[in-house]
Amino acid sequence: MSPPNTSSARRESGDDRRIAIAQAARAIIIEKGLEGLRTRDIAERVGINIATLHYHVPTKEALVALVAASLREDFKASAQRHPRADLPGLQQLRVEFAEFAEIVAESPELIAVLSELIDRARRDPSIAEIILPLQSFWTGQYAEIFRIGVSDGSLRPDLDPEAAAVITTAALSDCWRPHRRAQLPAVTAELECAFSFPSSQG
Amino acid sequence: MSPPNTSSARRESGDDRRIAIAQAARAIIIEKGLEGLRTRDIAERVGINIATLHYHVPTKEALVALVAASLREDFKASAQRHPRADLPGLQQLRVEFAEFAEIVAESPELIAVLSELIDRARRDPSIAEIILPLQSFWTGQYAEIFRIGVSDGSLRPDLDPEAAAVITTAALSDCWRPHRRAQLPAVTAELECAFSFPSSQG
DNA sequence: CAGTTTCTCAATCAAATGATTGATTGGTAT
DNA sequence: ATACCAATCAATCATTTGATTGAGAAACTG
Numbered sequence: 001m002s003p004p005n006t007s008s009a010r011r012e013s014g015d016d017r018r019i020a021i022a023q024a025a026r027a028i029i030i031e032k033g034l035e036g037l038r039t040r041d042i043a044e045r046v047g048i049n050i051a052t053l054h055y056h057v058p059t060k061e062a063l064v065a066l067v068a069a070s071l072r073e074d075f076k077a078s079a080q081r082h083p084r085a086d087l088p089g090l091q092q093l094r095v096e097f098a099e100f101a102e103i104v105a106e107s108p109e110l111i112a113v114l115s116e117l118i119d120r121a122r123r124d125p126s127i128a129e130i131i132l133p134l135q136s137f138w139t140g141q142y143a144e145i146f147r148i149g150v151s152d153g154s155l156r157p158d159l160d161p162e163a164a165a166v167i168t169t170a171a172l173s174d175c176w177r178p179h180r181r182a183q184l185p186a187v188t189a190e191l192e193c194a195f196s197f198p199s200s201q202g
Numbered sequence: 203m204s205p206p207n208t209s210s211a212r213r214e215s216g217d218d219r220r221i222a223i224a225q226a227a228r229a230i231i232i233e234k235g236l237e238g239l240r241t242r243d244i245a246e247r248v249g250i251n252i253a254t255l256h257y258h259v260p261t262k263e264a265l266v267a268l269v270a271a272s273l274r275e276d277f278k279a280s281a282q283r284h285p286r287a288d289l290p291g292l293q294q295l296r297v298e299f300a301e302f303a304e305i306v307a308e309s310p311e312l313i314a315v316l317s318e319l320i321d322r323a324r325r326d327p328s329i330a331e332i333i334l335p336l337q338s339f340w341t342g343q344y345a346e347i348f349r350i351g352v353s354d355g356s357l358r359p360d361l362d363p364e365a366a367a368v369i370t371t372a373a374l375s376d377c378w379r380p381h382r383r384a385q386l387p388a389v390t391a392e393l394e395c396a397f398s399f400p401s402s403q404g
Numbered sequence: 405c406a407g408t409t410t411c412t413c414a415a416t417c418a419a420a421t422g423a424t425t426g427a428t429t430g431g432t433a434t
Numbered sequence: 435a436t437a438c439c440a441a442t443c444a445a446t447c448a449t450t451t452g453a454t455t456g457a458g459a460a461a462c463t464g
Contacts, residue, residue: 011411011460033321035236039452049413054453056411112324119235119317122380132381156395163392166385167373174372178324179334183368190365193358194396213430213441241422251443256423258441 017056020046022070025063030109034116039063061126068117068130074110075134078103089149090196096145097172097188104176104184111176139165146195156197164195219258222248224272227265232311236318241265263328270319270332276312277336280305291351292398298347299374299390306378306386313378341367348397358399366397 012020024045028037039060043053057063084095103110118135121128142165149155168191175184214222226247230239241262245255259265286297305312320337323330344367351357370393377386 014410017411031325033236033325035239035322037237038450040450050452051414051454052412058453060452112321115317115321118379119314119321120237122314123233123235158395160388160392160395163385163388164396166376166382166389167369167392167396170372170376171369173376174368177320180368183365186362186365187368190362190369193360193362194366194369198400216440219441240420242420250441252422253424253444254442260423262422 014056017046017048017052018066019070021053021057021063022066025067026070026113029067029116030112033112034064034120037064061124064117064120064124065126065130067113068127071110071114071117072130072134075137079137088152088154089145089147090154090192092145092148093142093155093192093195096142097191100172101184101188104181108176108178108181111173114173135169139169141165142168149195153197155195159195167191216258219248219250219254220268221272223255223259223265224268227269228272228315231269231318232314235314236266236322239266263326266319266322266326267328267332269315270329273312273316273319274332274336277339281339290354290356291347291349292356292394294347294350295344295357295394295397298344299393302374303386303390306383310378310380310383313375316375337371341371343367344370351397355399357397361397369393 021042024042025037028041028045037060039053040050042063043050046053057066084092087095114131117127117131121131139162143161146155146159146161146164150157150159150161171187171191172184174180175187223244226244227239230243230247239262241255242252244265245252248255259268286294289297316333319329319333323333341364345363348357348361348363348366352359352361352363373389373393374386376382377389
């Protein structure tokens with residue numbers, strides 16, 4: 001039994017290990033898709049043996065669920081930032097768009113992992129159970145902003161908050177993709193025009 | 203060498219074979235994703251030997267490209283239907299939405315194949331080369347309708363056709379997914395409101 | 405410290421996977 | 435009928451794949 005490379009290194013805790021495994025899996029999904037995700041490649045990237053990987057995450061299915069859970073954790077972290085509840089709806093929308101643009105800039109490739117998991121969610125209820133509520137939550141936040149905007153008169157009175165939220169999140173997601181990224185500013189500007197109330201422009 | 207199951211069956215032509223292979227692959231992608239696409243499963247579904255599959259489509263990569271090409275063929279077939287060029291922009295938009303709803307109803311699961319290929323396009327230039335032009339073409343059609351609508355006054359004069367087209371196609375694609383399908387009518391209605399010119403409502 | 409639990413590893417397993425080989429069959433032209 | 439080419443097949447290959455086993459090390463606990 002050869003000693004660890006760093007002879008004085010403590011073992012990572014189980015939780016830290018699983019975080020490292022999830023991060024490695026995410027990186028590989030970005031490169032090769034779920035299609036190319038291999039347990040050995042993950043183990044290698046983390047710097048552990050394949051059996052160790054299985055010790056911490058017993059099946060490949062559990063591994064994909066771990067990736068989904070790690071996305072949920074990330075999402076939770078960014079959901080802690082509250083929108084400025086004192087601002088008119090239209091202003092809140094602008095703030096959300098600016099924050100979204102920041103996320104895209106910080107994590108340009110996260111959409112690849114998300115998209116793969118959304119595709120898998122259709123086929124795998126355990127992934128759907130994690131991913132779909134994230135989507136709903138995100139859409140729900142926009143719906144709430146739209147309701148506020150309709151109430152305060154900064155957004156169109158005939159606007160359907162739920163439908164507008166779907167349109168918005170769909171458009172933003174599409175602009176997260178590499179070949180659409182350059183269009184994000186134009187798309188957010190158009191969304192603002194589309195939903196704002198012309199007689200209360202401000 | 204055992205005789206074929208249907209002793210009087212003619213051999214299929216190479217083109218017919220490849221069509222059958224593409225269709226079988228599409229069906230399997232819907233069930234299992236690209237992740238679960240296996241050459242032997244395809245061969246079995248078509249009713250041929252694995253070596254025969256390789257005879258017609260030499261590599262798995264070529265197989266995925268064949269699937270993408272078959273989507274392109276489908277798309278071409280539906281792109282033959284011309285929009286009513288004599289109608290105002292807003293009316294054309296309504297016609298497009300109605301036709302889109304028909305496609306969704308006819309081919310509810312096509313989005314799964316499309317989505318998997320869009321994900322792969324990011325990682326594989328040969329797929330991107332097929333899939334991205336399809337997307338651009340679709341978006342371009344909406345942009346053209348928006349330009350017409352701005353000109354004829356049925357749509358908002360401050361509307362950005364390209365951005366509006368991205369928003370529209372993104373929202374429609376999202377509503378093709380199973381968990382969003384019920385929202386398609388509300389979303390198309392909201393898109394109409396968002397882009398129409400209030401003083402020329404008709 | 406000793407005992408127990410957790411974690412890690414190399415080696416291995418059984419099956420799957422994309423692909424190949426060589427023989428045979430089907431189809432066509434002369 | 436023959437020759438040639440296209441297509442098909444069973445058998446096979448080499449490698450990969452998710453997962454397991456059993457021994458040993460590391461960490462924890464009393």
